[in-house]
Amino acid sequence: MLFIDRLIKDPLWLFILCGAIIFSVHSYYKPTATYSVDVSDYTKNQLLEERVMLLGRPLQQQEEARTIQAFIDREILFLEALEQGIHRYDPRVRDVLVERMRLDMVSNINLPDEGELLDYYSSNLDIYKTESEISFDQFHFPEAPKNTTQILFLLAKEPELKHIGKVQRRSFDRYGKSVLRALYDKAQLEQLERAEQGKWFAMSVGDNGWFVTRVREWHAPRLIPYPDIRDQVRIDVTTALERESIEKFMLNLRKKYHVRNDTQG
Incomplete structure (x- = not known):
């Protein structure tokens, strides 16, 4: 009883006790987080049109419902994957995301014209033998x-x-x-x-x-004529441009992230 009287009379203990009770009640009744899956009329029409083209016949009402529900379920699984952080530990998902980033980095490069191809070929004759x-x-x-x-x-x-x-x-x-x-x-x-x-x-x-x-x-090695190697030259020039574009993006991104390793402690 003395201990209880002390708790009641001590404002600090009373404040801590009330806080604990409020936190417990809030945690118990806290609603589960929900996410929104938007399915517009345009999306529905696209889904149903694609399904009709695939089957080659009109859809029945149940088939329409299943088609739309399959899309919704796919979106739900995607959101749940993000919620669980699968992209952080699944190497296949990480690889897909990394490659997508690289594709975005090179999406704006201009394809080389004939003059650029000839210049590259002339400057790198040793590799075209x-x-x-x-x-x-x-x-x-x-x-x-x-x-x-x-x-x-x-x-x-x-x-x-x-x-x-x-x-x-x-x-x-x-x-x-x-x-x-x-x-x-x-x-x-x-x-x-x-x-x-x-x-x-x-x-x-x-x-x-x-x-x-x-x-x-x-x-002895002989020089391959430009017309015979033109396609490979185009690939080499495009690859060089892509590498340059990616490196330009990476220079900025590297400033954004702090890298820690064992040698740095």
């Missing part, structure tokens, strides 16, 4: 035969031989390294690149079989 290429002849055996030494000896005597048993000689003209990587393993490719021109040699046996090869000619 072919690879170093090799022309070579080859006999391919599914597996190394027992008489490999005899085969090499035979080719040394008759270098223009067309057949070795049932295996026919094949010729490869101007093959670049990117293509050769798909045909040979690393060891075989290195042997081919170091080969002496005009001399038959045996490549190491691999999963792709056994090859006897002769390099006919090495081809």
